[in-house]
Amino acid sequence: MQNIDSYVEKNKDRFINELIELLKIPSVSADSAYKKDVLKTADIIKKSLEKAGCDHVEICETDGYPIVYGEKIIDKNLPTVLVYGHYDVQPADPIGLWTSPPFEPVIKKTELHPEGAIYARGACDDKGQMYMHVKAMEFMTETNQLPCNVKFMIEGEEEVGSVNLSKFVKNNQEKLKNDVILISDTGMISKDTPSITTGLRGLSYVEVEVTGPNRDLHSGLYGGAVANPINVLTKMIASLHDENNHITIPGFYDKVENLSDEERAQMAKAPFSLDNYKKAIDIDDVYGEKGYTTNERNSIRPTLDVNGIWGGYTGEGAKTVIASKAYAKISMRLVPHQDWEDITKLFKNHFESIAPKGVKVLVKPHHGGQGYVTPIDSIGYQAASKAYEDTFGKTPIPQRSGGSIPIVALFEQELKSKTILMGFGLDSDAIHSPNEHFGVWNYLKGISTIPLFYKYFTELSK
Amino acid sequence: MQNIDSYVEKNKDRFINELIELLKIPSVSADSAYKKDVLKTADIIKKSLEKAGCDHVEICETDGYPIVYGEKIIDKNLPTVLVYGHYDVQPADPIGLWTSPPFEPVIKKTELHPEGAIYARGACDDKGQMYMHVKAMEFMTETNQLPCNVKFMIEGEEEVGSVNLSKFVKNNQEKLKNDVILISDTGMISKDTPSITTGLRGLSYVEVEVTGPNRDLHSGLYGGAVANPINVLTKMIASLHDENNHITIPGFYDKVENLSDEERAQMAKAPFSLDNYKKAIDIDDVYGEKGYTTNERNSIRPTLDVNGIWGGYTGEGAKTVIASKAYAKISMRLVPHQDWEDITKLFKNHFESIAPKGVKVLVKPHHGGQGYVTPIDSIGYQAASKAYEDTFGKTPIPQRSGGSIPIVALFEQELKSKTILMGFGLDSDAIHSPNEHFGVWNYLKGISTIPLFYKYFTELSK
Numbered sequence: 001m002q003n004i005d006s007y008v009e010k011n012k013d014r015f016i017n018e019l020i021e022l023l024k025i026p027s028v029s030a031d032s033a034y035k036k037d038v039l040k041t042a043d044i045i046k047k048s049l050e051k052a053g054c055d056h057v058e059i060c061e062t063d064g065y066p067i068v069y070g071e072k073i074i075d076k077n078l079p080t081v082l083v084y085g086h087y088d089v090q091p092a093d094p095i096g097l098w099t100s101p102p103f104e105p106v107i108k109k110t111e112l113h114p115e116g117a118i119y120a121r122g123a124c125d126d127k128g129q130m131y132m133h134v135k136a137m138e139f140m141t142e143t144n145q146l147p148c149n150v151k152f153m154i155e156g157e158e159e160v161g162s163v164n165l166s167k168f169v170k171n172n173q174e175k176l177k178n179d180v181i182l183i184s185d186t187g188m189i190s191k192d193t194p195s196i197t198t199g200l201r202g203l204s205y206v207e208v209e210v211t212g213p214n215r216d217l218h219s220g221l222y223g224g225a226v227a228n229p230i231n232v233l234t235k236m237i238a239s240l241h242d243e244n245n246h247i248t249i250p251g252f253y254d255k256v257e258n259l260s261d262e263e264r265a266q267m268a269k270a271p272f273s274l275d276n277y278k279k280a281i282d283i284d285d286v287y288g289e290k291g292y293t294t295n296e297r298n299s300i301r302p303t304l305d306v307n308g309i310w311g312g313y314t315g316e317g318a319k320t321v322i323a324s325k326a327y328a329k330i331s332m333r334l335v336p337h338q339d340w341e342d343i344t345k346l347f348k349n350h351f352e353s354i355a356p357k358g359v360k361v362l363v364k365p366h367h368g369g370q371g372y373v374t375p376i377d378s379i380g381y382q383a384a385s386k387a388y389e390d391t392f393g394k395t396p397i398p399q400r401s402g403g404s405i406p407i408v409a410l411f412e413q414e415l416k417s418k419t420i421l422m423g424f425g426l427d428s429d430a431i432h433s434p435n436e437h438f439g440v441w442n443y444l445k446g447i448s449t450i451p452l453f454y455k456y457f458t459e460l461s462k
Numbered sequence: 463m464q465n466i467d468s469y470v471e472k473n474k475d476r477f478i479n480e481l482i483e484l485l486k487i488p489s490v491s492a493d494s495a496y497k498k499d500v501l502k503t504a505d506i507i508k509k510s511l512e513k514a515g516c517d518h519v520e521i522c523e524t525d526g527y528p529i530v531y532g533e534k535i536i537d538k539n540l541p542t543v544l545v546y547g548h549y550d551v552q553p554a555d556p557i558g559l560w561t562s563p564p565f566e567p568v569i570k571k572t573e574l575h576p577e578g579a580i581y582a583r584g585a586c587d588d589k590g591q592m593y594m595h596v597k598a599m600e601f602m603t604e605t606n607q608l609p610c611n612v613k614f615m616i617e618g619e620e621e622v623g624s625v626n627l628s629k630f631v632k633n634n635q636e637k638l639k640n641d642v643i644l645i646s647d648t649g650m651i652s653k654d655t656p657s658i659t660t661g662l663r664g665l666s667y668v669e670v671e672v673t674g675p676n677r678d679l680h681s682g683l684y685g686g687a688v689a690n691p692i693n694v695l696t697k698m699i700a701s702l703h704d705e706n707n708h709i710t711i712p713g714f715y716d717k718v719e720n721l722s723d724e725e726r727a728q729m730a731k732a733p734f735s736l737d738n739y740k741k742a743i744d745i746d747d748v749y750g751e752k753g754y755t756t757n758e759r760n761s762i763r764p765t766l767d768v769n770g771i772w773g774g775y776t777g778e779g780a781k782t783v784i785a786s787k788a789y790a791k792i793s794m795r796l797v798p799h800q801d802w803e804d805i806t807k808l809f810k811n812h813f814e815s816i817a818p819k820g821v822k823v824l825v826k827p828h829h830g831g832q833g834y835v836t837p838i839d840s841i842g843y844q845a846a847s848k849a850y851e852d853t854f855g856k857t858p859i860p861q862r863s864g865g866s867i868p869i870v871a872l873f874e875q876e877l878k879s880k881t882i883l884m885g886f887g888l889d890s891d892a893i894h895s896p897n898e899h900f901g902v903w904n905y906l907k908g909i910s911t912i913p914l915f916y917k918y919f920t921e922l923s924k
Binding site (some may be wrong): 029030031033090091092093096097099124159161162172187201203205212213214215216219220221222223225226227228230231233234235237238239241271281282283284285286287288289294295297298301302303304306308309311312313314315316317318319320321322323324326327329330331333356357358366367402403404427428430431432433434435444 | 491492493494519536552553555556559590599621622623639663665667674675676677678679680681682683684685686687689690692693695697699700701703743744745746747748749750751756757759760763764765766767768769770771772773775776777778779780781782783784785786788789790791793795818819823824828829863864865889892893894895896897
């Protein structure tokens with residue numbers, strides 16, 4: 001393709017400023033207090049797709065937040081790429097730990113990002129990575145180099161489970177017909193080691209509630225004589241892992257695919273420094289399932305983590321009380337073949353079964369999704385690989401991610417096409433954490449790499 | 463004594479209204495947001511003691527909230543009763559569970575309290591019970607029947623550990639010199655079964671903090687590969703009790719006094735219905751240390767309860783995060799001979815020792831106090847017993863309470879005198895809980911019983 005680099009160089013300030021404007025809007029889908037902002041963001045995405053050259057852009061209403069759809073069909077006989085991304089973001093809390101306000105984007109230079117990185121909630125996940133595709137589209141239409149058909153589907157509920165997107169996909173199979181799905185919502189190994197994500201973990205997210213006495217009690221008068229819901233909850237949660245950090249829920253591992261020694265040996269070749277890993281998050285040692293490496297623990301193995309816990313008196317000072325209720329939010333990351341709905345049922349049955357007398361236990365399933373694996377011999381993967389080779393001068397490494405994009409498995413099931421995960425973020429971008437950021441270099445590199453995927457995918461499809 | 467009943471009957475509406483005014487002020491000592499209200503309450507107590515006939519009343523400043531002191535010395539050769547109480551209250555949360563605002567007192571009739579009960583934070587603990595003594599004093603001075611000397615010491619930090627009261631007592635032994643200490647900050651078995659508290663449990667209150675990674679992490683990218691502070695905290699807390707609900711901290715039981723079978727048989731005679739106990743707090747079964755009854759578990763046995771726990775995302779919806787930190791407030795109720803400072807050290811050393819690699823653990827001691835036992839053959843106990851006999855027509859039952867009034871052990875140590883615990887509250891008063899209340903009948907019964915203690919104590923002292 002002609003003059004990608006010069007086009008990006010000429011327009012980079014505008015690309016950055018447009019993204020910064022987008023990041024100023026707190027489109028937090030998990031908290032209804034931000035409803036107006038989420039809707040406002042959808043409108044901005046619509047306009048940006050029109051400006052980028054899409055012929056037909058619409059806001060598709062759902063039972064939740066709308067899906068922004070846009071397309072440009074240049075020739076029915078040419079292949080069609082469906083771009084998926086999301087315009088909603090994770091909650092920003094704990095706000096206190098941000099070094100600059102989460103919705104007042106600033107560019108800071110860091111050791112890893114001498115060109116600067118944009119600090120804001122959603123900078124990388126996924127506004128920044130999603131917007132790379134909008135700008136790549138703009139380049140291809142502005143320079144009359146769009147080689148195939150394009151469809152955009154940008155949703156606003158990815159961070160809360162994409163419930164309404166699932167319905168939308170099931171009900172719009174013809175509209176969404178495509179030859180390959182392209183997503184940038186993952187990362188790469190490092191700035192000089194590009195990688196393509198070939199696997200994603202599934203997810204089951206539940207909330208549990210333990211109720212003891214019908215009111216908070218004085219811990220002196222009742223302490224030791226009635227079940228304390230917080231103590232009970234800690235015992236129940238603790239029992240979900242054994243001494244080797246295996247998950248104890250009966251049947252949990254039944255469908256887990258065990259990789260061959262050869263596959264594990266392949267994985268082990270990816271460059272990885274345990275010392276840097278520990279230093280980056282300031283821990284003196286890693287922790288996890290016995291018999292697996294850190295990279296295996298967070299990619300090919302399922303997990304169970306408490307994401308939040310609360311109960312009793314959490315204010316200033318001391319209160320000698322036995323709380324009536326205790327709560328926890330628990331998520332399980334699943335590997336391919338583990339069905340998230342089956343796992344959710346297994347969790348619910350097991351958790352309810354281990355409740356001691358004297359308490360009542362309620363398990364509320366939140367949301368979930370299936371895991372996913374993509375073969376590296378597909379046209380889509382090959383096209384992506386060649387694109388990275390052109391812009392990075394290196395063949396990208398196939399890599400399984402520990403993260404989840406539940407919708408990917410559904411895409412394959414409903415739309416019968418494979419998804420290619422071209423991620424330009426880094427593990428250090430602190431997505432879902434305070435001080436999330438996205439390197440300016442990564443952002444621009446994505447914009448200049450994506451069009452080459454279209455070129456090679458069209459060529460290889462002939 | 464003359465016309466106690468007629469005096470109480472004539473003035474009961476005023477007695478109730480004065481208490482209601484006192485209860486309107488949110489004197490929450492644990493939360494600095496209420497500082498002004500706590501100080502305002504101290505002033506009101508000062509004025510009430512002056513009106514009740516104390517000669518010399520003063521607000522004694524401390525490093526924290528002031529202590530209100532008042533006295534009436536009628537004859538150096540007569541015995542002196544030191545009345546202790548507190549004007550601070552527990553925090554009111556969870557506010558949402560109150561059926562009426564905690565600081566807008568209302569009188570409601572209930573099955574147990576056909577005469578009505580005053581609903582407000584502090585109604586029983588301890589504003590209501592403390593104010594009974596002020597009104598009893600008023601009666602004795604108004605009717606010229608005060609038989610001995612009286613000193614009042616009303617503090618504002620009982621709910622946060624009485625740290626400054628301890629210093630005050632140590633530095634004012636002459637001023638506080640007395641022959642017996644009288645406190646109403648406990649309960650009785652039931653309206654028709656008066657009881658005198660002969661034992662109190664000690665307390666050690668700590669806050670723990672578990673720190674994992676230096677920032678919140680994405681649970682997909684890091685889940686399973688790093689220690690999750692919340693999961694770790696639940697495992698650590700769960701390990702503090704074994705399968706028989708014995709506390710596992712090494713040395714924890716070393717100094718626990720084991721009661722003789724005879725003493726336990728005596729205790730077992732106190733009227734108690736396990737069915738009513740369970741029904742009152744809506745639990746299907748009790749829970750506690752193996753080998754002990756419910757009444758033993760919450761009086762003669764030490765306990766460990768989590769009073770609050772928090773960490774990670776606790777807002778609406780879902781957030782897939784591994785928190786950097788998790789916290790818990792933990793209190794241990796101790797029995798006589800367990801030294802609270804030793805137990806706090808044992809806890810700290812043990813809790814830090816069981817922390818797995820990959821996390822840092824911090825244990826912050828909050829406050830504490832020693833347990834206490836009073837003999838039933840003392841003049842003070844006998845005087846209290848006779849007072850109850852007069853007003854209830856029954857001999858009160860000696861009973862050990864599971865609660866703690868840490869300052870009582872210190873009184874004995876510093877002032878060399880015994881404390882008599884004349885409580886008029888009921889377990890169902892919901893102290894420390896939403897909808898705390900105090901029966902009007904109990905309040906007035908206390909006012910008419912207390913002067914008789916002065917009478918008999920003075921007679922028996924001759």
